[in-house]
Amino acid sequence: MRLNVLERGNGFPILCLHGHPGSGHSLSVFTDHLSQRFKTLAPDLRGYGGSQTAHDFSMANHLTDLEALLDRYQIDRCLILGWSLGGILALELALRQLSRVSGLILVATAARPRSSHPPITWQDNLYTGLASIVNRLSPGWQWNIEVLGRRSLYRYLIEQHTPTAYRYLAQEAMPAYLRTSRQATRALAAALKQGYNRLPDLSQIQCPCLVLAGAEDRHIIPASSQETAEHLPQAEWRCYPNTAHLFPWEIPEQVLTDIDAWLERNPQVVSPYPDQPLVISELPRKTSQS
Template identity: 70%
Template sequence: MTAAIALHHGSAGSGFPVLCLHGHPGSGASLSVFTGHLSRRFCTIAPDLRGYGKSRVETPFQMADHLADLEALLDAQNIQRCLVLGWSLGGILALELALRLPQRVSGLILVATAARPRGNHPPITWQDNVYTGLASLINLAQPGAQWHIQTFGQRSLYRYLLQRHTPTAYEYLAREGTPAFLQTSRSAQQALTAALRQRYNRLSDLSQIQCPALIMAGSCDRHITPEASYETAQHLPHSTWQLYEDVAHLFPWEIPDRVLQDIDHWLDRHPHVVKAIA
């Protein structure tokens, strides 16, 4: 492990802190679907993880270094207790934080993630890469235009990230997804690849996590399968499982209103996860 670094982060709102962790590739800005809503009631903190966004590094690192960085961020912000929301890789880090800092994590919202991640993504062809490049460039110029969604988007690798190819989802891709991809460093890719080769599996440790957890998954997710997410839910002692039909890994961009409504309902049923302890 290397020394912790100061993470670039965005914050909004006031009240109980909610730490929002992005996936790979990603950035704090790519979580706006969550932070824009939650910051109306809480203080959201959305960092760029090491090697992503504006948290630039030039040297190799390990996945464990993310945890040291996040603990340093909580210390710097004087946050003693927070709710943690994590999407994909961010969800894995959220679980790790709950294991590492149980007194500081009040609850977990885990989106398209798993403690033993498994996927069923088919092999990527050169045609996939060509169509994905074209779809991304055209979508940057004309976000959400229906003609290019049908002509390029649904033939690109986006067909494995999205099940519902809506203009809203492609607007998120243009505004947040593509910029985050371009800002993801080689070191971040190498760190993730190394972790996956080690067959990451924390299922046996999840019984230690006693805080409430909401686990959300898309039925057509091929990056982290819903079966893997459900397995995680079964091993967490105080979990709520939510499966969404006909959506994929980027389902918060496919059905944002439904996802945010379900998060609100879960928070209403577990008010102590966003309540400061005197």
């Protein structure tokens, strides 16, 4: 399938893969910054955003689509950033295209994902719907955060209920949720039912990897992310306290700073020739309001 792609910037390509629900636009916290120095490609995966389909598909189709995307852009070597489901697809793509992937940035994801999410009640769904509607109309409104947001399912997605996080929820999460198809949801549910464990295969991935986790993540617990990092031959792992699954929206400045520092330590991951690493210059970032 020819995927809809949000393409920004110039330079070494970074493929950015969203989670479920999600879209290429929901990775703006990364692409806004990285596209100042690199070429970012943030596709809508099959069944998400602008890549809709009327047919059922499997998770393997995502990988075929992504390989076709790399061919379409004539990309021989790229860095991949994946968030949640996008991180799992990043690992799978690296295993299929070892020579094509220069490095991995894995965000709130794992090769053997485990969850501690409690059962969802009708009250959870009610508060989440109300909080989302109000937040869309008035992003980051403190009353909505305290009265509705903290009682909704957002309490399992974020730990720091700040206006900054809620603005991301309004501008990025809700539109992505509304454009996530039933086919995409069924494909993910079928894959989860089968179970997933790629830990024994991670030794094949020899490129540098950065694995980031939120200490209070209930969707993919941080122990799963740490376990993944321990099985990757060249991985750094960082766990952020007082954050959850959507931690890049809770502490964007800290996450981007750590990614920049990792790129500085591993310049070969953004070089078309691994023996000739590029010199990465630091760019100033705007401070997020909170």
